[in-house]
Amino acid sequence: MIKTRAISNPTYYVDALNGEFADYAFNEERAEEFRGRWREAAFGATVQDALDVEIGTGNGYFFAHQSSTHTDRLLLGIEIKFKPLIQSIRRALKLNVKNARVARFNASFLENIFDEQEINNVFIHHPDPWNKNSKHKRRLMKSDFLKKLYTLQKPGSFLEFKTDSQDYFFWALEEFKNSSYKLERYSEDLHGSDWRDENFITHFEKIYMEKGQPIYYLRALRE
């Protein structure tokens, strides 16, 4: 991943990360500086506040919804691409939220920006499925990632995972079963399940629903 500062022909979104949105959006170097002190240093909050993380915010509809409906919690969005990163924070700030921040970072290296047990709930919605057999190793929800994430979450928090890919879901389910997480909820058709009323339909989810595809869902507890 090219570091933001090394990009020679910055787009509006690259510039916005270091300029217009610099109080709310952080490049990789700044994100690493917040390790162990996100609440106080990045949010101006207290160590008692709950800090949730969304990985892969995309264009930020869930990010804006979640931060504006859970104003008693902090929400940090991690996104590798500049355009969705800025779209996400802009969408949230338009709702006048005070509890939202984003960081440009590769989620495969979360241990570089979070200390052990630093974060609360984690949301991962429709991560890239890498469905070809030869590309499975690129999937995020694999055992070494789950092992790492488990150590970074506080006991009593959860990890929520949704995908439109049946293949990815069952593959990830095996990884979860071999991890320390405890499976709390599980559905092969989220929109036909008991949890449909509390679900927020993300941008990618809408696209796949319109194609008539079921949405796979699980929630795992970090005990």
Ligand SMILES: C[S@@+](CC[C@H](N)C(=O)[O-])C[C@H]1O[C@@H](n2cnc3c(N)ncnc32)[C@H](O)[C@@H]1O
């Ligand atoms: C398929 S989109 C889903 C977006 C959104 N969660 C939704 O449900 O509409 C996946 C997003 O994850 C981001 N992404 C992919 N790999 C990532 C990584 N290693 N670290 C951080 N973000 C990543 C992509 O840039 C993209 O915005």
